[in-house]
Structures are given as C-alpha cells and as structure tokens.
Amino acid sequence: MMKKSVMAVAVAAAAMVPLSQAQAADYQIDTEGQHAFVQFKINHLGFSYILGSFEEFDGQFSYDADDLDASSVEMEVQIDSLTSNHAERDRHILSGDFLNASEFPTATFTSTGFESTGDNEGVVTGELTLHGQTQVIEMPVTLMGEGEDPWGNYRAGFEGSTMLTLGDFGINMSDFPEVMHEVELYVTFEGIRQ
Amino acid sequence: MLRNTRSGWGVISILFHWLSALAIIGLFILGWWMTGLGYYDPWYNQGPWVHRSIGILLLLATVGRLIWRFAQPTPAGEGSRLEQAAAHLGHIALYVLLLLVLTSGYLISTANGRGISVFGWFEIPAVLYDLPNQASLAGEVHWYSAIALMLLAGGHALAALVHHYRYRHTTLSRMVNPRYSRTSL
Numbered sequence: 387m388m389k390k391s392v393m394a395v396a397v398a399a400a401a402m403v404p405l406s407q408a409q410a411a412d413y414q415i416d417t418e419g420q421h422a423f424v425q426f427k428i429n430h431l432g433f434s435y436i437l438g439s440f441e442e443f444d445g446q447f448s449y450d451a452d453d454l455d456a457s458s459v460e461m462e463v464q465i466d467s468l469t470s471n472h473a474e475r476d477r478h479i480l481s482g483d484f485l486n487a488s489e490f491p492t493a494t495f496t497s498t499g500f501e502s503t504g505d506n507e508g509v510v511t512g513e514l515t516l517h518g519q520t521q522v523i524e525m526p527v528t529l530m531g532e533g534e535d536p537w538g539n540y541r542a543g544f545e546g547s548t549m550l551t552l553g554d555f556g557i558n559m560s561d562f563p564e565v566m567h568e569v570e571l572y573v574t575f576e577g578i579r580q
Numbered sequence: 581m582l583r584n585t586r587s588g589w590g591v592i593s594i595l596f597h598w599l600s601a602l603a604i605i606g607l608f609i610l611g612w613w614m615t616g617l618g619y620y621d622p623w624y625n626q627g628p629w630v631h632r633s634i635g636i637l638l639l640l641a642t643v644g645r646l647i648w649r650f651a652q653p654t655p656a657g658e659g660s661r662l663e664q665a666a667a668h669l670g671h672i673a674l675y676v677l678l679l680l681v682l683t684s685g686y687l688i689s690t691a692n693g694r695g696i697s698v699f700g701w702f703e704i705p706a707v708l709y710d711l712p713n714q715a716s717l718a719g720e721v722h723w724y725s726a727i728a729l730m731l732l733a734g735g736h737a738l739a740a741l742v743h744h745y746r747y748r749h750t751t752l753s754r755m756v757n758p759r760y761s762r763t764s765l
Binding site: 466469471473474476477480481488562 | 692694
C-alpha cells in the first residue's frame with residue numbers, strides 16, 4: 387500500500403517536471419494576497435441586481451506573450467464560500483433550490499483553447515463544471531498588465547466576464563422571471579510567475 | 581406567590597413556563613410553515629421577520645428564566661426515585677435543546693455580521709460570525725434540534741398527564757396554580 391502510493395507520487399512528479407520546465411510562463415493566481423476575485427451578478431425580479439462573490443478559490447494559468455495559443459487556465463472555486471452580504475440569502479442560494487453546495491461543493495474551470503482577438507484581448511474556451519454539470523463556455527478576457535511588481539515577483543493580470551444560462555447547468559430558474567435565468571460571471575486576477 | 585417554594589411554583593416561574601411553551605410551539609409551527617413558502621408569497625419576508633423577533637425575545641426570556649430557576653428553590657419532585665432522576669435529566673435536556681435551537685437560529689441570521697432587529701424596536705448585534713459555512717451549518721443544527729425539542733416536549737407533556745391522571749400527583753396542578761407555593765413545608 388505504502389509502496390504503491392510512493393510510486394504514484396514519483397510517477398506524478400516525473401510527469402510534472404518536464405511540463406513545468408517546458409512552459410516557462412506558469413503563474414499561480416494570487417489568492418494569498420487576494421488580488422483575485424470571482425464575482426457574480428444576477429437580476430432580482432427585474433428591479434435591480436444581486437451581486438456576490440466566492441471568497442475561496444484557487445488556480446493557475448500559463449501565459450506567454452510570444453506563444454498565446456499555448457495559454458491555459460485552471461480554477462477551482464469552493465461553492466460554499468459564496469457571499470452576497472446576506473447570510474440567509476446565501477444559505478438559500480447554497481441550498482438544493484439553487485447551487486446545492488453540499489452535493490456539489492466545487493465548481494471548476496479548465497480551459498481547452500485560447501484565441502487571440504486583438505491587442506491584449508482574446509477568448510478563452512473551456513469546460514465549466516457547476517452544479518455537477520459540465521458545459522463548454524467561452525469567456526472574452528483582457529490582459530490588463532504584466533511586469534515586475536515592487537516586491538520582486540513578476541505578475542500578469544487579467545479580467546473577463548461571460549453570461550451563463552443557469553438552466554444549462556441544471557439549476558432550475560423556471561419559478562423566476564426570464565431576466566433571472568442568466569447570471570453574469572466576472573473574474574479578475576493577478577498571477578505570480580513561478 | 582411570586583416566588584417558588586419547595587412545595588410549588590411561584591407566579592414568575594409559571595408565567596415563564598407557559599409563555600415559553602406558547603412561544604416554542606408557535607415558533608416551530610411558524611418556522612415549519614414559512615420555510616415552505618414560495619418566493620412570491622407575501623409572508624416570504626414577513627414570516628422570518630416575526631420568527632427572528634420572537635426567537636430573540638424567547639432567547640432573552642430563557643436566559644432570565646434560567647437565572648430565576650437557579651436563584652429560586654425548586655419544588656420537590658413526585659414519583660419514584662428513578663422517575664424523578666429521569667424527569668431531572670429530561671428537564672436538563674429540554675433546556676439544552678431549547679438553548680441549542682435558539683443560539684443556532686441566532687447564528688443563521690447573524691452569520692454575515694448583521695444584527696437581528698426585534699420587531700424594529702431594538703437590535704441584537706452579531707457576536708460570532710464569518711465562520712466557514714456558518715449559515716448552512718447553523719441551519720442544519722437549528723432544524724434537527726428543533727425537531728428533537730418538539731419530540732421531547734411531547735414526552736414532557738405526556739409525562740405531566742401521566743402524573744396528573746394516573747398517579748394523581750400535583751405535578752401539573754402546581755405548574756398551573758401558584759397557590760401550591762403558599763403551603764409551607
């Protein structure tokens with residue numbers, strides 16, 4: 387048993403080493419310094435918007451200005467870290483009526499492609515798993531800046547947003563008006579080059 | 581009349597008991613009903629508002645009730661030694677469950693650090709908040725401890741009736757009529 391898991395770790399490590407050497411521009415999303423946000427915005431009965439965010443998530447990306455096609459990003463979001471500044475509403479959103487956080491505790495995004503659409507702009511395509519269901523989504527993204535930070539690291543930062551149809555992820559919004567069937571997902575983060 | 585003696589409950593204890601019973605049963609029914617309401621129901625926001633307000637008043641009353649209980653004599657139990665020990669444990673469990681239901685309810689509504697307004701008269705601040713998953717966990721505790729409390733309260737009522745009708749004890753009468761506290765031992 388012990389031997390097997392040691393082997394597995396060794397194999398995994400061996401597999402990972404060439405990857406990280408091949409891609410010089412691997413970034414860790416700066417969740418430690420909280421220069422990263424995953425927010426949502428959804429209409430409320432046509433009156434206004436509910437804004438909220440997920441406080442716990444992690445991820446990394448690869449980005450190289452000279453090889454944009456090789457760009458990729460991966461994120462994992464802890465669903466129960468959702469907050470909309472109202473504990474009872476948060477509890478309702480996390481309940482089986484909507485996100486069902488106890489059964490589907492994480493949402494993940496894994497990019498499958500990137501297409502540059504202009505200076506510092508592009509579209510990330512990838513698989514978003516939310517509420518246990520995986521859909522291919524596209525998210526237009528913008529490179530906001532990159533360079534040395536004041537503390538000796540190299541950073542690159544992005545933002546992007548996209549509209550998600552909640553029904554596509556098996557979240558039933560039929561009790562609510564049409565304007566609430568979609569949610570805007572907004573993501574911005576800095577990565578620290580590893 | 582106001583105070584307890586070894587032979588009976590005073591008016592204050594009797595009022596605490598029956599007003600709490602009324603509030604507890606009312607809150608349980610209201611809680612059950614309001615959590616099943618649709619988003620568009622006029623009571624969707626009003627129900628929880630009343631539930632929270634009465635819940636906080638009951639929490640404050642329960643703290644007062646416990647202080648009064650410890651400060652005052654407790655009327656002597658009736659029945660066998662075993663029955664009295666079981667009754668004592670049952671009463672402790674009732675208090676513990678009641679406090680658990682009340683504090684877990686408080687922790688749901690204050691999970692983000694917002695206080696609870698009691699009928700708009702005054703506000704109770706949040707003291708423990710932003711714990712991981714607080715509203716959902718407190719919600720689970722609130723639900724299951726409320727059910728346990730109702731079951732135990734049912735047993736409590738049944739025991740009172742058995743005392744009264746089967747053994748002809750004054751257990752139930754003492755909780756209705758403060759006159760028993762006047763008989764000195």
